[in-house]
Amino acid sequence: MKYRQLTKEQFESLHEEFARFLASQKIDKKEWDAIKKDKPNVAEEEMNVFSDVVWDDVLNKTEYLEHFSEKTVNLFKCYQEEFSRIVIKVDKDINLLEQDGFEWLLKNPNDKSIEFFNGSKKYLKERNVEIFDLIEKGSTIAKGELYEYFNRLLS
Structure with a gap:
């Protein structure tokens, strides 16, 4: 992980973007719920990757x-x-x-x-x-x- 994972509040405010991120990886809600339950380490990694994408986007724009x-x-x-x-x-x-x-x-x-x-x-x-x-x-x-x-x- 390049930065740090987004906070729970940040994830909640970006839930639509996170859903699109998962969809881009062909992961729907049902599959995401299963991943969170059965493979928490995979879920954590997806959240880490999304966090890095968000942070990079924000930091690229920071002047x-x-x-x-x-x-x-x-x-x-x-x-x-x-x-x-x-x-x-x-x-x-x-x-x-x-x-x-x-x-x-x-x-x-x-x-x-x-x-x-x-x-x-x-x-x-x-x-x-x-x-x-x-x-x-x-x-x-x-x-x-x-x-x-x-x-x-x-x-």
């Missing part, structure tokens, strides 16, 4: 990631060969995980208590594997507004 902590924001732009990263560190008595702290950052990007770092790095592993690793470590897929906003400020 931006964000990761927030109380005092730091990491913003990533995911290119094909490398990712670019902007790190924002705040040395002030605010919490960036709270709405007030986040709004303060947006309104005061030039405050002397804020440090910016930026750079880029080539992927050491396959692009999607590295993006998935960042997601597993707490990053979320984003639309990129924050990255582009701070990238303009730093340019």
